[in-house]
Amino acid sequence: MGKENGFVEEITNIDENFAQWYTDIVLKAELADYxxxxxxxxxxxxxYAIWENIQKYADxxxxxxxxxxxxxPMLIPESLLQKEKDHVEGFAPEVAWVTEAGGQELDEKLCIRPTSETIISTMYSKWLNSWRDLPFVYNQWCSVLRWEKxxxxxxxxxxxxxxxxxTIHETAKEAKERTIQMLNIYADLIENVLAMPVLKGQKTESEKFSGADFTYTVESLMHDGRALQSGTSHYFGQRFSKPFNIKFQNREGKEEYAYQTSWGISTRLIGAIIMAHGDNRGLKLPPKIAPIQAVIVPVAAHKEGVLEAANALFEKLNGNFRMKLDDRDQYSPGYKFNDWEMRGVPVRIELGPRDIENNKCVVVRRDTSEKIEVSLDEIQEKLATILEDIQTNMFNMCKENVERRTTIAKTMEEFKHNLEVNQGYVKAMWCGSAECExxxxxxxxxxxxxxPFEQEHLSDVCVCCGKPAGKxxxxxxQY
Amino acid sequence: MGKENGFVEEITNIDENFAQWYTDIVLKAELADYxxxxxxxxxxxxxYAIWENIQKYADxxxxxxxxxxxxxPMLIPESLLQKEKDHVEGFAPEVAWVTEAGGQELDEKLCIRPTSETIISTMYSKWLNSWRDLPFVYNQWCSVLRWEKxxxxxxxxxxxxxxxxxTIHETAKEAKERTIQMLNIYADLIENVLAMPVLKGQKTESEKFSGADFTYTVESLMHDGRALQSGTSHYFGQRFSKPFNIKFQNREGKEEYAYQTSWGISTRLIGAIIMAHGDNRGLKLPPKIAPIQAVIVPVAAHKEGVLEAANALFEKLNGNFRMKLDDRDQYSPGYKFNDWEMRGVPVRIELGPRDIENNKCVVVRRDTSEKIEVSLDEIQEKLATILEDIQTNMFNMCKENVERRTTIAKTMEEFKHNLEVNQGYVKAMWCGSAECExxxxxxxxxxxxxxPFEQEHLSDVCVCCGKPAGKxxxxxxQY
Incomplete structure (x- = not known):
């Protein structure tokens, strides 16, 4: 395909070096920079516009x-971080410490929050009196810092x-329901907006959040078959409420410690979108999250009436769709086609003199490369339908990848073989021991x-040790 | 007024101790906590809901x-902070330093951003090539840290x-226009949404931002006559673009340094709202920014049909207005009246058995305490009108305070006298020297x-030194 040059040849082949392909997309599509x-x-x-769309929906x-x-506050005194034993063990090694401020050494050093259970728990302790105050269901959009190597x-x-x-709640039951409720919102966001099927379930003891009773997770599978933890929801029981003294007078007039949860999603999801949907032409964005849903590229823009018609089309569609008109005069249409494909815009609309004559335009789908002639009188409705169809198709393409890469293993031989051939998910029975993990x-x-919440009975024994296995x-x- | 007990007596009198009154409001209205x-x-x-309303409008x-x-990034390497001389002199004394992270001492310490000109300038330098790339008009919503005593x-x-x-621009003219454009958005937000008149003008050399060519400001006046800097917009010229090497090929094909601006508003505005509008009954929120615009308080809620009617009224109004139904059964209506007045809700709607019988409700304005009987058939339109009227009246009350407290001084005696009697703004001629300031x-x-942009000629000489004065x-x- 002659037009696939320019930008495209600069992107590393997705099947040759997926990691480098990923970095190329991040930099060349101008998503982020070092x-x-x-x-x-x-x-x-x-x-950031992708993140804003995620925020808008989730919020x-x-x-x-x-x-x-x-x-x-983003700063947490050292003594606070240390109040819950498992929590500090999990997070202390990877925090950043402020030791000087305002020209002086601090008496007590302050860490930049790696997560905020501790500082929030001290405030909940201060604010909570009676069961009538409950629940507290609070959230913050912010940044956190973890000193990864x-x-x-x-x-x-x-x-x-x-x-x-x-959140804190009057009963364990209510708190547990909240963890599921939020997990379901995450799953819905990822499936219906980001167009990626998710796997829902509970983390094992080894993989749960430091300080949690248990952790629920939504997992997604990337193009190369590696998994990405895409959102988590934790139930703490009274593990924080006891050391942090978060108690209330219950309906019987007695003191009781509150039942607590936390849950989060992050800009990792942008990484997931890139890696689940992208291809050799670049980024591929689901219409519901794309900052630009359709780009209009005028063809032979120097000819009389073309730019005017492109402008008129832009004005007609903008507002109902997130539109962009690419009227840059220093680039050829071919260059622009590649450029917007690389940036993952779901639909390109080509409009040239002959199209205008015939009262039509050419709609090109990013997901299938299909070219569709659409009458300018019908573009409003057709574009809506095409975007919906792209959203569905992208989910289905992703789902096929997951299904193709999900296998069953009843022996360690099968387990290794499947991963070598397929990457992806391997389903296997497990005895429940950390040793086997x-x-x-x-x-x-x-x-x-x-x-996973949806269990299957594959055999009676652990794939690893052969002892009885219930799960x-x-x-x-993983990434 | 018999019902003004309970919460209200716990608030310090606004005219006796304004500072304590302020703290009382912050804590008791549950806006923030230590x-x-x-x-x-x-x-x-x-x-936070007030901040979200500010964000939504401004964004x-x-x-x-x-x-x-x-x-x-929130962390800035020390070497970057030091690149612009005036900037580092202004900010270095009040920054917090990260010196340890991930279990190790850092080779170079990192400050938590007090403002982001330096880190953003390095990236602009990397991203900018040609005049065709310009302008960059970027913004971030985040937190910053300054180690105030x-x-x-x-x-x-x-x-x-x-x-x-x-922002960075191709020409000085365009950059300067951007600083005015953003200042006008701030002025519009503060006047039309937060209901406070602003004073627009340019900061003197001594008061401008560290590293700026000049700083524009919008100032507001608080209930006690002290001023609050409410938003600023800075023009940097090429002061950052030169040390940070932000250059581009201009239309003549030559290298040129970009022209830069920055501008900001902060959660200080919440402090301004409290201090400009509040009174002895507590907080008073302008309807356009109030998280709850109207609260429905059922009277004799135990009587048949009252809660149902209150619920129906809530359902009718919610969506069109930000509504709250206070159906707490542990508090009397009188307690609730005080409580919501203290929290600054612009309108209270009382609904009791006799109101329901007569197909009406009683609307009570927070700003004037006026009680208005409104037919339930007309409540939708009447509430909209009343909220608009409150918004206007609050602006006018604030404006009267500013006008009453704005005086002219032609001598230092007058200057001191006016401030003693009035606090507020004193208008006076100035020779332009930092010594007189x-x-x-x-x-x-x-x-x-x-x-101020709107100059008046009060006399020919400086109020302080008596030398010729043009401004x-x-x-x-100030706060």
Missing amino acids: TDTKGCVAIRPYG AEFKKTGVKNVSF ETRPFLRSREFLWQEGH DKIREETGAKSRCI MVFWGR | TDTKGCVAIRPYG AEFKKTGVKNVSF ETRPFLRSREFLWQEGH DKIREETGAKSRCI MVFWGR
Whole structure:
């Protein structure tokens, strides 16, 4: 295909070097860039606009369930971080410490929040009196910092943007229901907006959040068959409420410690979108999240009436769709076609003199490359239908990848073989021991993704040790 | 007034101790609270909802002018901060330093951004090539940290939320126009949404932003007559673009350094709202920014049909207005009246059995305490009108305060006298020297607020030194 030159040949082949392909997309589609602050990226307008669309959707869904937004300090005194034993063990090694400020050494050093359970718990303790005050269902959109050794834009950045919801409840039952409710919002966002099928389940003891009773997760599978933890929802029981003294007078007039949850999604999701949908032509964005849903590229723009018609079409569609008119005069239409394909815009609309004569335009789908002639009188309705169809098709393409890469293993031989051939998810029975998890990871590179809510009975015994096994687990190598 | 007990008597009298009154409002209206991180507050749901309304309005206005949102790292390497001489002198003394991270001492310490000119300038240098790329008109909503010695919630917090816009342009003219454009958006927000008149002008050399060529400001006046800098817009010329090497090939094919601006508003505005509008009954929120515009308080809620009618009224109005139904059964209506007045809700709707019988409700205005009987058939339209009227009246009340407290001084005697009697703004001629500014501050406690765009010729000589003076300046004590 003659037009696939220019930008496109600069992108590494997706099947030859997926990691480099990913970096190429991040930089060339201008989603993010490396900065002088090692391990931290700048998110550029096009990347940030994706995040804003995620925020807009998620925030509205949160609020429908009674979530209220708040803001807590980014700095946490060392003594606070240390109050919950498992939590500090999990997070202390990877925090950044402020030791000097305002020209002086601090008496007590302050960490930049890696997550905010501790500082929020102290405030909940202060604010809570009676069961009548409950629940607190608060969330903050902010950034957190974790001093990772190896970083990659969006996937594992030292600083990343996220939302962290923190709730306390009168009963364990209500708190547990909230963890599921939020997990379902995440699953819905990822499936219906980001067009990626998710796997829902519970993390094993080894993989749960530091300080949680249990952790629910939604996992997605990338183009290369590796898994990505895309959102988590934690139930703490009273693990924080006891050391942090979050108690209330219950309906019987007695003191009781509150039941707590937290849940989060982050800019990792942008990494997931790139890696689940992209191809050799570049980024491919689901219409519901794309900052630009359709770009109009005038053809032979120097000819009389073309730019005017392109402008008129833009005005007609903008508002109903997120539109862009590419009227740059220093680039050829061919260059622009490649450029917008690389940037993942779901639909390109070509409009030239002959189209205008015939009162039509040419709509080109990013997902299938299909070219569709559409009358200018019908473009409004047709574009809506085409975008919906792209959204559905992208989900289905992703789903096919997941199904193709999901296998069953009843022996370790099968397990290793499947991963070598397929990457992807391996379903296998598990006895429940951390030893078997460790051994599987050492031998295959795969971690447990989760104990899925939808269980299947594959056999009676653990794939690793052969002892009785009650649970089926999804396993996979991960990002 | 018998019902004014309960909450109300706990609030310090506004005219006896304004500072304590302010703190009482912040805590009792549950806008924010002190945390274990000294000098940093937690913004509670009710306070954060005000910020969200400010964000929503400002962000939409920004975007209409082509602003795009982005995210830059919160940590800035020391070497970067030091690249612009005046800038580092202004900010270095009040930054917080990260010196350890991931279990190790850092080779180069990193400051938590006090503002982001430096880190953003390095990226602009990387991204800019040609005049065709310009302008960059980017903004981020984030928090920044400045290690203030004395802090007060919202007004002067070590960490505060803000937006910082950073732009680069092809010409000085375009950049200067952008600073005015953004200042006008701030003025419009503060006057038309927050219902406070603003004073627009240019900061003197002593009061401008560290590193700027000049700074424009919008100033507001608080209930007690002190001024508050409410938003600023800076023109940098090439002061950053030269040390940071932000250059482009211009239309003549030559290299040129870009022309730069930055501009910001912060959660200080919440402090301004409290202090400009509040009274002895508590907070008073302009309808356009109030998280709850009208609260329905059922009277004799135990009687048959009352709660149902209150619920029906809520359902009817919610969606068109930001509504709250207070159906708490542990409080009396009188307690609720005080409670919602203290929280500044613009309108209270009382609904009791006799109202229901007569197909009406009683609307009580927070600003005037006026009680208005409204037919339930007309409540939709009447409520809209009443809220608009409250918005206008609150602006006018504020404006009267500013006018009453704005005086002219032609001598230092008058200057001191006016401030003693009135606080407020003193208008006086100024010779332009920093010495006179210093002397005026020492003798009166007032700083220059700004050189207003609307100049008046009060006399030919400086109020302080008696030398020729070409500029009229607004002066005032400040927050």
